[in-house]
Amino acid sequence: MPPILAPFRKRPWRSAAAAVLLAAALPALSACHGGGAVDPPLAGTALGGDFTLVDKTGKTVRYADFAGKWRVLYFGYTFCPDICPLDVQHLMQGYHLFARAHPAQAARVVPMFISIDPARDTPQVVGQFASAFGPELVGLTGTPQQVAVAAKAFAVYYQKHAGSTPDAYLMDHSRASYLMDPDGKPVALLPVDQDGKAVAAELEKWVR
Template identity: 55%
Template sequence: MNMHANPSPLLAAALALALTSCGGAETGTGTATLEPPLAGATIGGDFALTGSEGETVRWSDFAGQYRIVYFGYAYCPDICPTDMQRTVQGLGKFAQAEPALAANVQPIFITIDPARDTREVVDEFTSAFSEDLIGLTGSEAEVADAAAKFGVYYVKGEESESGGYLMDHSRIVFLFDPEGEPLAMLPADEGADAVAQELSKWVT
């Protein structure tokens, strides 16, 4: 079974600060909306990665859109596909209830295994879940730079005799606002309904 690490120390500190200083918003009417759990956390930043057509894709290209961001890898045998499926399904459920709002949410998958995850491999992986899911790869240095800006930990596992290996990495589904500021973590581990409910709190 593929093992995934806890958030990096830098990200863990930022999350702890955000979660202790901010409350979560409640859905429904007649309730004041509080700050998002990740408000003020230093997560995210511009990157230069490669899209499915070989084009350069930057964080700033998504200005004006809510963004769902997940770092994983296409050869992951279990957790990454499950997280992606639940996240995309959750976004779909949210779209059924709020189609106009959901249309402004862009899901993004960024590989942490660029040695194997070429743009063709990443495109095949993301297309299995949704044509709307953007997959990004890049050089080792470009991926490392992006992961560092998002506080994502990853390390290559030991290779088998056949040359295969697993990647140990953070398991977090981030939600960012249209300005690129972090809002919350989507609970993909709890299923699609939980993801949809969390999106309904922050996508307005």
């Protein structure tokens, strides 16, 4: 069973995110009673959709640009004190383990880090953060409106909490890493809350 989506401070889910939570928590169903192929746990959920953001160079990037690739999306922010860096570390450790065992399949996987803190996460800042975890990780940011569109498409909750100074604030946000198939359809949540081996095992289960 995939990890349960949960906001960092355990704040109530909005309706869209709650629907994803319920769908993700359901056990995978067998395609037939005899124990055939297993359906992806997120199959049929209303997750995903096109968005327009920018990469580390400021170049416009759309979700549709990665059509034909397996896509992994993690929403977070670079100023996150602990959870985001650890989750992304597990994500990329898992990706690299998978790549060593299955290089051809891994070549078709695009891991992405999408900032929900565009005020501080400029293209350069997001690029530096992503590069620390490997050249394969695509760092994306955008205007507040662009980020809101991307977050809504993936039922991502986020909210700013004021700090001691205007720049010293934290972002409360949902914690999940989405695996999407080459058609852009939702497949599973990657267990970034566990470790790299768990992430690699989940990639191996679905990526073909």
